[in-house]
Amino acid sequence: MTLQSMTGFSRSEGNSGRHRWVWELRSVNGKGLDMRLRLPPGMEVLEVEVRRLAGESLVRGNIQASLSVSVTDNRLEAVVNRETLDAVMMLKTELGGIIADGPMSFDTLLSIRGLIDFREAEDDEDTRTKREQELLAGFGDALTKLKEMREREGAALFTVLSSHIDRIAELAAIVENDPSRQPDKIAARLSAQLAQLGDGVHGLDRDRLHAEAALLATKADLREEIDRLGAHVVASRELLKKGGPVGRKLDFIAQEFNRESNTICSKSNAVAVTEAGIELKVVIDQFREQVQNLE
Structure with a gap:
């Protein structure tokens, strides 16, 4: 076996579908193996496997591991707030004898606050699973580079x-x-x-x-x-x-x-x-x- 220092740095980056990711690992002296992990919202599912991989390769050192993920191809989707729509339609029915009961225009619907929300389109389960696998592979690559430097x-x-x-x-x-x-x-x-x-x-x-x-x-x-x-x-x-x-x-x-x-x-x-x-x-x-x- 070779000797390892406890100091080192590594970086691994790549693409997964319409997402770009970057792993950065820093290691300094420590009495044991202490990992501080910083993951973007929604990526918490990776934590258990990341810590397991680190424990298999390293014995000692204070490790700071951070993952950043950005979207390279934005896809927006319109989401209708059904509760708000039901409330609007109920109000229209109640006021039918007072105001003209005509069809509502699309512009009118868009102007109602909270009725329609535009957000980033969510990937399907298969796409998310594949991305998680590629992110873990990227972490493994960064871990290998860190170990080589140490x-x-x-x-x-x-x-x-x-x-x-x-x-x-x-x-x-x-x-x-x-x-x-x-x-x-x-x-x-x-x-x-x-x-x-x-x-x-x-x-x-x-x-x-x-x-x-x-x-x-x-x-x-x-x-x-x-x-x-x-x-x-x-x-x-x-x-x-x-x-x-x-x-x-x-x-x-x-x-x-x-x-x-x-x-x-x-x-x-x-x-x-x-x-x-x-x-x-x-x-x-x-x-x-x-x-x-x-x-």
């Missing part, structure tokens, strides 16, 4: 995220291989510190000092943090290679990366290790920022 964005993110992971691995190696972490260097530094402490403080048990120093050295050891960073690097690369909706998992790993980098900085007793830890934090922040765009 996949192109995902491919670009793959490259960016892979480079961040490679840099995290490089910085972890710098921390691991720093001379300050070598046993002989640690022993020499502790010996010097113990010698200074022993010369300046009388009455302290030297064995106790050695025990305390060994405890401090154990607490300051970065082996576990380096090992966990390595494990997170492997997991991140596997997720990127696997593809699909892995954004949430990578976001969790980014948090774990950040936790290890914080610990390295707090335990560091060498300038080079601290500098590597600080750069780790910067790269991890960049990594997590880009991960927020992944499905």
Whole structure:
């Protein structure tokens, strides 16, 4: 499976009989799949199927989908208001003995407000069904284009995220291989510190000092943090290679990366290790920022 970004845009348009339609889809980051659908009056019947199609293609993202439909060939029809006509004819009958009971002219009928209404001719059921099918096919086309754009964005993110992971691995190696972490260097530094402490403080048990120093050295050891960073690097690369909706998992790993980098900085007793830890934090922040765009 390929990676998908959550940002994208697509447009699909066409004709159905005497109607012209346009679908526009916009996608931005979201915790889940949230679709805001805007349909013209009379097209509400499409909503259930549109949401089903979107759910089959997308997992995450805030989607705005809008449909506009316009008539390219107007067809008007005259509609007689039967209730108004019945009322007019009843009044004519009632007044038959008072006014001349002659035939009513067409102009007279047209002048009676509300008697005749001119409106857009309605299509028959078969025509409406065909139009709905073509509109759904158009939405499917727009959805395919949106997914393709999100996949192109995902491919670009793959490259960016892979480079961040490679840099995290490089910085972890710098921390691991720093001379300050070598046993002989640690022993020499502790010996010097113990010698200074022993010369300046009388009455302290030297064995106790050695025990305390060994405890401090154990607490300051970065082996576990380096090992966990390595494990997170492997997991991140596997997720990127696997593809699909892995954004949430990578976001969790980014948090774990950040936790290890914080610990390295707090335990560091060498300038080079601290500098590597600080750069780790910067790269991890960049990594997590880009991960927020992944499905």
